[in-house]
Amino acid sequence: MDKESFCKLASKMGLTSVKVISQAEEYMRLAQVKRVSLGSASSTAVVCLELAATSLKFPFDKDYATRLSGLNKKVYQCSLKALECVLGLQANLGMAELAVRYGCMDALNTASLILQRYEYSLPAAQQQDLDLSTPLFTSAALFTACKCMKARVDKKLASCSGSKKAVFDRLCSQLLKFGQEICSGTSSVKRPATMSLKRQKTLTENLQETEDDDWLLKSPKQQKVSHLRGEESEDDTKQNYEEWKRKILENALQNAAHS
Structure with missing residues (x-):
C-alpha cells in the first residue's frame, strides 16, 4: 500500500499524528517481512494503525476501525492479537x-x-x-x-x-x-491404597475374630486341655535347649582333656 492510501485510512480513523502513522508504517513493513497476511492490504493497514495508536496512547474509534477493515468483529480481533504476538507487542502474562x-x-x-x-x-x-x-x-x-x-x-x-x-x-x-x-x-492413586488397607484390616480382624470364636466355642474342659498342651509345648522346648546345652559342654570338656 502506498503512503497516500495509508494516510487516508489513518485520517478516516481520526489519526493524524505523524508519529502514529510512522509507527504504523513500520508495523506494516515488519508484517510484510514476516509474511503475515490478514486478508487485504487495507485490513492489515487498519490493524497496524490500531496497534500504533494503542502503543502511543492515541484515542480512536475501535468499532469504526473494525468496519473500515472489512472484517467481522471476531476475525478482526483474532487478526489484531495475531499480529500483536508476531511483532512482539503483547505483554506476556505469566x-x-x-x-x-x-x-x-x-x-x-x-x-x-x-x-x-x-x-x-x-x-x-x-x-x-x-x-x-x-x-x-x-x-x-x-x-x-x-x-x-x-x-x-x-x-x-x-x-x-x-x-x-x-x-x-x-x-x-x-x-x-x-x-x-x-x-x-x-484420583486412582488414592483409592486402591485406601481399599487395600481396608481389605488387610478386615482380613486381620476376621482371623482374630475366628480365633476368639474358636476359643469361646470350646468347652471349659477343652480349654483346659489346650492350655495344658501349650504349657507342655513350652516345657519340651526348654528340655530340648537344656539337652543341647549339656552336649555342647561335654564336647568342650572332652576336647580340653585330649589337648
Whole structure:
C-alpha cells in the first residue's frame, strides 16, 4: 500500500499524528517481512494503525476501525492479537497472572504439570528450541486443565494465545491426553491404597475374630486341655535347649582333656 492510501485510512480513523502513522508504517513493513497476511492490504493497514495508536496512547474509534477493515468483529480481533504476538507487542502474562485474570487458579498446578509432560514427550532437540512461557502454551495449558477438571473457563482465555483458533485448538488437543492422565491418575492413586488397607484390616480382624470364636466355642474342659498342651509345648522346648546345652559342654570338656 502506498503512503497516500495509508494516510487516508489513518485520517478516516481520526489519526493524524505523524508519529502514529510512522509507527504504523513500520508495523506494516515488519508484517510484510514476516509474511503475515490478514486478508487485504487495507485490513492489515487498519490493524497496524490500531496497534500504533494503542502503543502511543492515541484515542480512536475501535468499532469504526473494525468496519473500515472489512472484517467481522471476531476475525478482526483474532487478526489484531495475531499480529500483536508476531511483532512482539503483547505483554506476556505469566500462567499465574492468566489464572488470576480468568478465575481459574484451581487449574494452575494441573496446567503446569501438563506443560511439563508435554515437554518431556518431545525429542531433546525440540525441547531446546521450545519456549513454554509464550501466551500460546500458557493459555492452552490452562484451558485444557479446566476442561479435564470439568471446571468453568472463560472462553476469552483462548484469545490471549495470540494465535488463530485452529492453532490453539490443535495444541489443546495435543495437551488433552496429558491432562486426562494427570486428572485420572490423581484420583486412582488414592483409592486402591485406601481399599487395600481396608481389605488387610478386615482380613486381620476376621482371623482374630475366628480365633476368639474358636476359643469361646470350646468347652471349659477343652480349654483346659489346650492350655495344658501349650504349657507342655513350652516345657519340651526348654528340655530340648537344656539337652543341647549339656552336649555342647561335654564336647568342650572332652576336647580340653585330649589337648
